[in-house]
Amino acid sequence: MALAIFLSAAAMTLIVGLRYLVTSGAFAFATRLRHPALYAGLDRQIRREIGWSLASAAIYGVPAGVVAWGWQNRGWTRIYTDAGDWPLWYLPVSVLLYLVAHDAWFYWTHRLMHRPALFRVAHAVHHASRPPTAWAAMSFHPVEAITGAVVIPALVFLVPIHVGALGLVLAIMTVMGVTNHMGWEIFPRFLHSGPLGAWLITASHHQRHHQLYGCNYGLYFRFWDRLCSTDKGLGDFAHGAVASSRSRR
Template identity: 40%
Template sequence: MQPLSDALASFWQIWSPMLILDVGRYLVAACGLALILKLFWNAGLSRRKIQARWASRSDVRREIVTSLRTGVIFSLNGAAIVYGAMNGIFTIYTDFDKAGVGYLVLSVVAIIVAHDAYFYWTHRLMHLPRLYPYFHRTHHRSVAPTPFAAYAFDIPEAFLMAAFTPLWLLFVPMHGLGLFLFMAFMIVRNVMGHAGVELMPRALADSRWFGWINATTHHDLHHATFHHNYGLYFTWWDRMMGTEHPRYREQLRGRPADGAAVAADSAARSAAVAS
């Protein structure tokens, strides 16, 4: 029994920091943004609410429970990455002698761009009728999402999302700080996308230089209409593939959407969620 006990102790020593990190970053980001929304609601954020609909308390409870479950799955994936690095499968370094600050910056930019592409295509894949009920239905139960919906995934979706980082590390060495910055960026942008309140400048709708950055309205429309806006950080894949919502930029400018069109979108979304 001693070898088993030693193995479990070794596993816990590696897994427990990952559990604290993955669950902790979700709680800090989601609770932090929820607090900001509450504190500044009467100072102007109320005018930036995207949908008229509100999430119910049961919606929020479901989002928190499923997101915490995803955090546990992500932490197991993190432990597997640590084991892989210890055994030479992945290259994760902690000093700058191996590669300088320039490589750190470049690798962080590259992993964010690659993750956006991975998310777009796996997201579209999960919307296929045969896969949707098993992979993505839980996330779309949040019609009017809150920051707590950031990780509200079905178990297969959580594993699919977790798979990106080890796949990336098979080919690209990363500094530990670079991985931390990527994970921090990912959860911050994720909770912002589910805020239910437009947190980005409305000028993004018409910006020549920054219009490729997703605003909160971009992902909120995906929850409200189901069939558009599959990107996570950037709009370019949706633009190239013709999947950007036709009224995204109009709504981002703060103009009310056409009621009949919204009703049709909502009906299509409800039918898809129920299927």
């Protein structure tokens, strides 16, 4: 049993690592096509981001592998494969439940990471990316990676979800994590600056967090930032680029 769990964890680590490399690599390539000079002079930073991210992949892979083994061999989780086990209307509801729960967890743990002691020990690794790039999505100190690695595995023990819906949650988590750090907006204006953008987080919103630090802590939604008065609006990509340029001189 121990060997099977180890192999499952190793396989999930490989999957998470490849998912990161493919997704971040694709959006980094899109950045090079759309904004060829945006990551100029950041080669050393990007190598550091990739190194921390691959270490984080191992931390994310271990609980994911244990959960995958338990689901397949022991029925530990509430993941189901037959869409008829729950009403069809529950499929999108379950996705929303996971995103809302993940967002709440992320907001409060992220805000905690900005306490001076934890910031120095752990979160400073992520903020060393100035400006962040598409490779920075998983660039975490192991302490911070652990806080991010446990939330989805914990939810599958509590909230029923179809395996396909879970895959969608993981895809949204991956894409949002990468695109929020790209340094430019890949989404259309109505999504980030219109009425919908008042509640959704995209790169414009997260850019302000990397500029000012003490604000805009959310992952998917602006609900907690608005409720707790930590929402400081959308960031200025040009300002971020200028600040980064000065910091490298």
